[in-house]
Amino acid sequence: MIVITGATGNVGRPLVQTLTAAGEDVVPVSRHGDGHQADLTRPEPLAPALDGAKAVFLLTSADFLADGNLRPVVDVIRNAGVRRVVLLSSQGVTSGRHPSVHEDAVTGSDLDWTILRPGNFASNAFAWAESIRTRRAMAAPFADVALPAVDPQDIAAVAAAALRDAGHANAVYTLTGPAAISPRQQAAVIQDVIGTPISFTELSRDEARAGMLTFMPAPVVEATLDVLGTPTPAEQAVSPDVEKVLGRPPHTFTDWVTRNLEAFR
Numbered sequence: 683m684i685v686i687t688g689a690t691g692n693v694g695r696p697l698v699q700t701l702t703a704a705g706e707d708v709v710p711v712s713r714h715g716d717g718h719q720a721d722l723t724r725p726e727p728l729a730p731a732l733d734g735a736k737a738v739f740l741l742t743s744a745d746f747l748a749d750g751n752l753r754p755v756v757d758v759i760r761n762a763g764v765r766r767v768v769l770l771s772s773q774g775v776t777s778g779r780h781p782s783v784h785e786d787a788v789t790g791s792d793l794d795w796t797i798l799r800p801g802n803f804a805s806n807a808f809a810w811a812e813s814i815r816t817r818r819a820m821a822a823p824f825a826d827v828a829l830p831a832v833d834p835q836d837i838a839a840v841a842a843a844a845l846r847d848a849g850h851a852n853a854v855y856t857l858t859g860p861a862a863i864s865p866r867q868q869a870a871v872i873q874d875v876i877g878t879p880i881s882f883t884e885l886s887r888d889e890a891r892a893g894m895l896t897f898m899p900a901p902v903v904e905a906t907l908d909v910l911g912t913p914t915p916a917e918q919a920v921s922p923d924v925e926k927v928l929g930r931p932p933h934t935f936t937d938w939v940t941r942n943l944e945a946f947r
Contacts, residue, residue, distance in 0.1 A: 683707040683734050684845050685764075687722065688741030690715045692805040693770060697739060697838035704842065709735065713743075725755040732762035737845045741770045742784060752787040759793070766794045766851070768844045770837070773801040773856055777914050779905045794851040796844040800837050801858050801917060802829040802909070804938040807868060811945040814880060820869045821883040823890035824911045828862035830920045833933035835941075840927045856921040860932045868935060875939045876946050887911060 684701055688694040689710030701708045709731050710717035718731040722742055732738065738759050742750060759767060769788045774780030776799055788795045810820045837857055844850040863871070866882055873880040885893075887907055894903045909917055924932040939946070 683709060683736060685709045685711060685731050685735045685738045686741075687711045687720070687728075687739060688743075688770075689717055691741065692803065692808075692834040693837045693841070694739070694741055696835045697841050700838055700842045701845070704846070706846065722752070722755050723750055725758045728755065729758050729762055732759060732764055735762065735764045737766035737768065738764055739768050739770070739841055739845060740788070750784075752784040756787050756791050756793070760791060764793070766796075766845065766848070767791075768796045768798065768841050768850075770841070771797050771799050773799045773858075773917060774905055774909065775799060776856065777909075777917055779908055789852075794848065796850045796852070797854040798837060798841060798844070799854065799856045800832045801856070801921075802831045804831040804833045804859065804933075804935050805942075806831070807872070807935075807939070808942075808945060810869075810872075814872060814876075814946045818878055819881045819883065820865075820872070821885050822865035822869075823885040823887055823907070824864075825866045825882065825884040826864045827911060827913065828864040828867065829910070829913055829918060830858035830860065830862045831868070831935050831938075832857050832859045832924070833935075833938045835938075836924050836928070836932045840924060843927050850927070855923040855927060857924055858919075858921045858932065860920060860934055862918050862920070863935050871936050872939055872946055875936065875943060 684706050686694055686698050689698050690712045698708050698710050711720050711731050713721045720728040771785050772780050775782050813819050869880050869882045
């Protein structure tokens with residue numbers, strides 16, 4: 683049995699589907715929705731879902747990333763007899779933009795662990811879906827700064843491999859898409875896929891910050907804007923890890939938009 687936290691999100695949902703299709707017994711866990719309900723800020727309610735589990739996928743929310751403590755969660759997992767943990771972390775840990783405290787809680791335990799460090803998510807483009815549907819318009823900061831956006835389905839596929847195969851123990855994988863792509867280029871891809879012109883407006887950093895603060899903690903907003911606006915060469919580089927684990931290239935941004943076409947029509 684495999685327990686998936688954050689089971690209703692952009693990574694958790696396809697991960698549950700992938701594992702179920704592979705014949706695994708899956709227990710989905712989320713703060714709201716179907717399945718077992720638990721909040722990692724209060725890890726004790728997670729314990730009943732762990733009974734008989736062989737592995738756990740840990741996905742923390744943005745507010746937890748800002749000031750949460752993962753060590754009590756790891757203790758609950760260990761006390762339940764689970765031996766394998768896969769943590770969805772961030773490429774920002776590699777660059778020092780995000781703290782390593784959550785990774786440290788996992789790697790400092792006696793569990794078998796795998797760390798996944800994705801960069802910019804292709805699914806961040808959902809933030810533009812409403813304006814594209816209703817006004818055929820899109821606005822984003824740093825219009826021509828390119829990052830290799832990773833498809834959450836690829837993150838889920840790598841996570842599934844790590845949860846099922848002990849050969850990924852004590853590995854750290856950086857997960858990216860196959861090519862760097864800028865917001866302006868993303869707008870062009872969406873326009874081509876939906877077959878309708880889209881107007882593009884470049885936001886200032888302050889304008890972008892104001893919008894992001896409505897759904898993200900301030901420290902996470904600033905770190906995110908730093909990555910989007912002034913990425914390091916490593917953050918703009920394509921990682922080989924998706925293909926190394928899956929034996930195929932990562933999906934393109936066009937692949938992701940095509941699969942999620944209805945969100946933008």
